[in-house]
Amino acid sequence: MTASPGGPTVRGIVRADDGHTRIALWAGDAGPGVAAEFALESLADNGEVLRAEAAVDHVRTVLTADFERHRSNPSLTRDSHHNAIVPVSPAEIAALAGRVGPEHGLARLFVMLAYGGDPPWFAEVFTFTGFMLQAGQRCRAYLRAAEDGTTYGIDFPLRHANGHAIRGTAASLPQELESLIRVGDLTIQPRIDVPDDYCDVLVDMTQWVDPPSPAG
Numbered sequence: 001m002t003a004s005p006g007g008p009t010v011r012g013i014v015r016a017d018d019g020h021t022r023i024a025l026w027a028g029d030a031g032p033g034v035a036a037e038f039a040l041e042s043l044a045d046n047g048e049v050l051r052a053e054a055a056v057d058h059v060r061t062v063l064t065a066d067f068e069r070h071r072s073n074p075s076l077t078r079d080s081h082h083n084a085i086v087p088v089s090p091a092e093i094a095a096l097a098g099r100v101g102p103e104h105g106l107a108r109l110f111v112m113l114a115y116g117g118d119p120p121w122f123a124e125v126f127t128f129t130g131f132m133l134q135a136g137q138r139c140r141a142y143l144r145a146a147e148d149g150t151t152y153g154i155d156f157p158l159r160h161a162n163g164h165a166i167r168g169t170a171a172s173l174p175q176e177l178e179s180l181i182r183v184g185d186l187t188i189q190p191r192i193d194v195p196d197d198y199c200d201v202l203v204d205m206t207q208w209v210d211p212p213s214p215a216g
Contacts, residue, residue: 014130
């Protein structure tokens with residue numbers, strides 16, 4: 001997903017805490033990214049609750065234009081993924097509220113994360129709270145268990161070892177995760193011992209998403 005033609009791409013959308021969501025951009029390299037932070041209950045000047053479209057528009061215009069300046073700014077707080085955090089005020093959101101591009105599947109995802117929606121079939125077991133792309137063609141999805149509120153980081157590859165894209169993950173992984181979380185088996189999956197601001201437990205799902213080929 002490209003935030004702006006020829007510019008940085010969307011790296012992730014995460015729930016930072018109960019009151020804030022972040023949209024992160026990166027250049028796809030080893031350098032740091034930049035994450036715009038939005039207060040979910042912020043009010044625009046017209047008294048309406050923050051519109052997801054306006055937040056996406058802010059990322060595509062203002063954040064993209066200032067990307068290099070923000071990511072090299074040593075005074076900005078950084079998360080555990082080395083994204084520079086840029087808080088966005090209600091006034092900044094309101095200033096762009098009327099100018100929105102037409103192509104935003106990202107907007108729908110942001111609405112889902114920020115405000116919910118029709119409950120998915122697995123809602124009684126877990127809720128999806130965000131994702132963050134990782135180096136090495138990997139993705140980390142964040143899930144909050146309904147039973148105890150634990151947030152899990154689920155790390156998995158996007159490509160096979162031969163470089164081909166892994167297909168079918170969207171159809172199969174939610175079912176696997178629902179079962180693992182419901183019976184408590186997610187906690188016995190291989191752990192990844194690195195800090196992550198957006199989860200309590202980080203597990204490696206490589207063996208589920210891209211299992212090794214049978215010998216012989």
